[in-house]
Amino acid sequence: MSTFSEREEVTRGARAIVVHADLGNRHDRDLDARLEEASGLARAIGLDVRETKAFRVRQSRPATLFGSGQTDEIATLVLQEEAELVVVDNALTPVQQSNLEKLTQAKVIDRTGLILEIFGERAATAEGRLQVELAHLDYQAGRLVRSWTHLERQRGGFGFLGGPGETQIEADRRMIRDRMARIRRELDQVTRTRALHRERRRRAPWPVIALVGYTNAGKSTLFNRLTGADVTAQDMLFATLDPTMRAIRLPGIDKAILSDTVGFVSDLPTQLIAAFRATLEEVVAADLILHVRDIAHPDSEAQRDDVLGVLGELGVLGDEAAMEAGEGAPIMEIWNKIDLLDADARAFLAERAEREEAVLVSAASGEGVEELALAVRDRLLRDLARHQILLDPTDGAALAWLHEHGDVATNEAVEDGRIAVDVRLSGAEYARFRSRFGGTEEGA
Template structure:
């Protein structure tokens, strides 16, 4: 979606001059202000905004009217004027009232962190499903901000993007339009969810284990996905380079086939509207047999990023101690292993230290998705987790059911077989998850 300059009707999507400010409150952030400002710069860069300056302000008490203190608001306005900024990006969540008051004080457009992330998603969504999810999140965010206006109450809205401030006389009409459009999108997404559920059920009947890649944005998930699958998913040094989920078949040691899923990257303070809108997409993580948490181990805030990802996973119900609903029944969350990526960016001493740490854990692999170093270890680790607890099972299969026989050969180790009448009795070494999938396949066939 486009960014609109409030002082003109010209649409500007790239090159908009902006300043970034952050309200630093004691104990509220996992990372320091410089790291937050640097990430905000990266978010702005992701859609081509020209960040002229960035500054953090220590806020003792959040002001209901403006978030910042009055003197700090004056400093922000002066900074925007000095840099000839057209946009002020506040790297915090703003209420509609705070956003409106800051716009009046600064006399330029103001957006908050949520608005910026939504803008990135609006530009990056490539599939119809992704565009619907982003539009729903935009509209949900916009609905609470229709009451705001700043200097041009008579001006009619220049576009449907949330940055396009409506005229005051249009508020009720806009609310009705937004409600109607959101209802229509939800119906379309319900259909997408049903279709995705059918595809997921078909995979489980096939069935192959599913591995989901998750991680902080720009951790290298898509690069690793391409490395393991030979695909050509967009992989760039940009925040949110991938929005739409991609799935590919891969082979692993001891497993003939598995499905690898590349998912949207997470970020700190991920807007609740996006989590809700992308829930259908993120349900791929819910159905995974194993989650690979890709971490940028060379990033100075790698631990804080890990905590942010785990927060989102817990919100989705796929991490933590609580069981979640899977296939209509309560189930334990899938196991999680960590892929410590970007080994190539580490110095020798740090790389050796991390190798020693990873060697003491069975749920960590250190690698470079870019160079391929360690990718084979990751594949063996994934296979080991998926086949853990394999035991020899005695299974009776009709000889006419060639598909079932082939499935057992592909997903287990057949150590013995004999014929009894029209059936084959096989001794097969299978993991508990593979046995459960085979039983489910039998039920689906009956």
């Protein structure tokens, strides 16, 4: 039998089987949902998934991950489906990957490599492609698989579909480290540029709201709904990667910046978290984080934990002491896709959402979006200082400004004929008001 390196090239549309080793340490996840997600990742880069199967693995084998009988079964599936590729929905060591390729006579890629391939194909900006290349170089440093050289003429991708590229395969590890160092220097410049932009926004000052969530939770659809933008939003894992920012208006808030970030996924490669740190720093600097959840998904709770785990790695949540003290970035949960639930499930979630200060929405239909805008407004204004400002009754411009930029509770006439306005404003907005209109604060 010919070896996999002598078989036809692996391309988009290639026949693939997806296998998963259930190691018994992810009891919080639905196994069928896990397999469906892995299949979705494979289909996201154009693979023709012919079969999926999970294997109960009592103990990981250093040589192959799977047991010998399970490896034989995988090889049989490859023959039956005439598969050109085996996608292993686990992390594989270089030795395990190489041995599985020999035993199955097919190309083998693990979950990390698959996600890297998706990111390499979807990243649209120069920054995004640099981040993916850095992540892939880090992943590939110990996997200089020369049998991939027959793929180098397809395209300049980063994974198995296009090959890591001639330079990456032929170079030694020293050259890879040099390239990684150059990319890090370029990304450092991006980080400094982003920091300047954030500082400029802080001086504006407009609150920044970051959307985060598990991939395919509906972030981009909600982003489009709130901003009127046309960011790519498809029923597909990792449909968008590069962050997008738009200005929005909220009741009582003249302007806010809404940021749509890359979606997370379980077992997100650590290389990607490190590489995309510059991009995800937009989340760290946000005034409010909206965690969008697919509340209709069977693994919604586990997906929530995955997202919080990544945010923890980024330092968004603060340490345990900070969390107990109520510090760290404020997070509001948005429970999306309620249109997929029946009446009983929606009623149950409505009660729970009220207790947990979550908001129920359907980004697809628009249901609950107006309530979301009000909830976001209230959360942003929650900690603002309260002022009692006295205005001349003819000063309509000042009163209109307060309504536009602050949260006006009441405005009533007082004994001397002036109007007392009870309003909540940020320190910066109050300073802007005093600079523009003057005005007197009651009791001053």
